[in-house]
Amino acid sequence: xxxxxxxxxxxxxxxxxxxxxxxxxxxxxxxxxxxxxxxxxxxxxxxxxxxxxxxxxxxxxxxxxxxxxxxxxxxxxxxxxxxxxxxxxxxxxxxxxxxxxxxxxxxxxxxxxxxxxxxxxxxxxxxxxxxxxxxxxxxxxxxxxxxxxxxxxxxxxxxxxxxxxxxxxxxxxxx
Amino acid sequence: xxxxxxxxxxxxxxxxxxxxxxxxxxxxxxxxxxxxxxxxxxxxxxxxxxxxxxxxxxxxxxxxxxxxxxxxxxxxxxxxxxxxxxxxxxxxxxxxxxxxxxxxxxxxxxxxxxxxxxxxxxxxxxxxxxxxxxxxxxxxxxxxxxxxxxxxxxxxxxxxxxxxxxxxxxxxxxx
DNA sequence: CTTGGCATGTAAACTGTTACATGATTCT
DNA sequence: AGAATCATGTAACAGTTTACATGCCAAG
Numbered sequence: 001x002x003x004x005x006x007x008x009x010x011x012x013x014x015x016x017x018x019x020x021x022x023x024x025x026x027x028x029x030x031x032x033x034x035x036x037x038x039x040x041x042x043x044x045x046x047x048x049x050x051x052x053x054x055x056x057x058x059x060x061x062x063x064x065x066x067x068x069x070x071x072x073x074x075x076x077x078x079x080x081x082x083x084x085x086x087x088x089x090x091x092x093x094x095x096x097x098x099x100x101x102x103x104x105x106x107x108x109x110x111x112x113x114x115x116x117x118x119x120x121x122x123x124x125x126x127x128x129x130x131x132x133x134x135x136x137x138x139x140x141x142x143x144x145x146x147x148x149x150x151x152x153x154x155x156x157x158x159x160x161x162x163x164x165x166x167x168x169x170x171x172x173x174x175x
Numbered sequence: 176x177x178x179x180x181x182x183x184x185x186x187x188x189x190x191x192x193x194x195x196x197x198x199x200x201x202x203x204x205x206x207x208x209x210x211x212x213x214x215x216x217x218x219x220x221x222x223x224x225x226x227x228x229x230x231x232x233x234x235x236x237x238x239x240x241x242x243x244x245x246x247x248x249x250x251x252x253x254x255x256x257x258x259x260x261x262x263x264x265x266x267x268x269x270x271x272x273x274x275x276x277x278x279x280x281x282x283x284x285x286x287x288x289x290x291x292x293x294x295x296x297x298x299x300x301x302x303x304x305x306x307x308x309x310x311x312x313x314x315x316x317x318x319x320x321x322x323x324x325x326x327x328x329x330x331x332x333x334x335x336x337x338x339x340x341x342x343x344x345x346x347x348x349x350x
Numbered sequence: 351c352t353t354g355g356c357a358t359g360t361a362a363a364c365t366g367t368t369a370c371a372t373g374a375t376t377c378t
Numbered sequence: 379a380g381a382a383t384c385a386t387g388t389a390a391c392a393g394t395t396t397a398c399a400t401g402c403c404a405a406g
Contacts, residue, residue, distance in 0.1 A: 002270055005273060009276055012280065017384090019383090019385050020384095028276070029273065032268065033270075034268070036367070037386085038366090038388085039367090041386065060385080063384065066384090080280055080281070083277060083280055087270040087273075090267060090268065091267070092207050093209070093266045095208075095262040096262035097208075097265070098181055098207065098262075099257075100324050100325075100328055101204060101328050102187065102254065102258060102325075104320075105254060106255070110259050121264060149277070153272050153276050155345065156342045159341065160338060163334040163335060164334075167331045171327055174323065174327055192357070192358090193357075193358070193359095194356060195357095212357095213359080213396090214393085216358065236402080237401065238358085238401075238402060239359075240358080241356090241357070241358095242357090351406100354403105355404085359399080359400095360399080361396100363397095364393105365393080366392080366394090367391080368390085368391080369388105369390085370388080370389085370390100372386090374384085376383075377381085378379100378380090378381080378382095
């Protein structure tokens with residue numbers, strides 16, 4: 001039920017099409033609130049039905065119409081009222097940790113192989129976080145200010161990936 | 176689809192009833208693979224249909240029959256074959272981070288209040304991890320060995336919560 | 351006398367994933 | 379010539395959450 005508010009937050013920062021919103025999700029909110037484009041398009045229609053967004057339709061030849069979403073007053077209110085509510089606990093689903101949990105049934109070689117693959121994934125994620133952070137650092141001042149908190153969520157991602165990498169070294173020793 | 180394998184792993188470590196398995200999930204696997212008791216009971220029936228587990232039914236007066244699940248050979252094979260497969264990426268859903276992302280729309284006071292509430296949650300989780308870890312430390316040697324990898328997953332939880340707490344101090348300064 | 355632990359489930363509603371579907375333009 | 383980007387969706391299926399349902403026994 002919170003993809004709805006994720007979208008409000010993104011449109012609030014900058015209006016855009018479903019496609020644009022989706023690509024922004026992949027570089028920000030998606031790290032702690034994953035979504036597919038199918039979910040996004042569906043939710044945007046619901047946001048329109050709720051009257052929380054305005055849509056400007058631009059005709060295009062060969063492509064589907066561009067539907068640019070902007071926030072209405074009621075949308076800002078909805079966002080603000082949701083913001084003040086207490087957050088429920090975070091949920092993590094990590095199939096690799098499930099495998100580590102049962103790893104006494106796995107040969108050392110197979111575990112090391114899995115571990116190497118996961119290390120690559122996590123290192124790539126860390127690099128990605130760093131590159132997004134750098135791009136934000138070179139943005140104009142008023143943008144930096146607006147994205148101040150959004151950017152801080154990246155910091156946690158960076159800390160987490162660093163902790164993961166440290167932890168994986170210890171797992172290496174255990175295996 | 177992996178609650179199935181989570182259950183195989185737990186039963187492998189020690190047989191038990193759905194109720195017992197559920198309470199063990201809450202202190203271990205549940206931290207990175209949440210499940211409700213409804214899911215667990217349903218999945219256990221499916222495991223039985225697949226022929227991966229044996230069930231000993233014990234009649235009880237006043238209470239529903241105790242159904243104690245143990246792994247069969249085929250269950251161990253299923254677990255082992257799943258263990259060697261590559262893990263897909265972890266998924267996180269954190270409504271608080273969503274709120275931080277949009278926090279420029281939130282008054283400082285309200286943010287600080289949310290932050291205090293979350294700090295309590297995370298500190299409690301960290302304390303819980305520590306207490307589980309200590310209980311394992313005082314277990315007999317053969318148990319410690321069997322739970323070696325399972326226990327290591329706790330370490331990551333501890334690192335994560337410590338990183339979170341550090342991060343939240345920085346957020347405090349930003350707000 | 352009330353809270354917590356033991357012990358199992360059904361059913362509806364909601365959310366999320368995967369497969370399918372189309373097609374122009376620009377870059378390599 | 380092929381891949382990536384832009385741009386939007388439908389539909390079936392799988393998985394998750396929430397509400398409902400029951401009831402004994404032991405400990406405080």
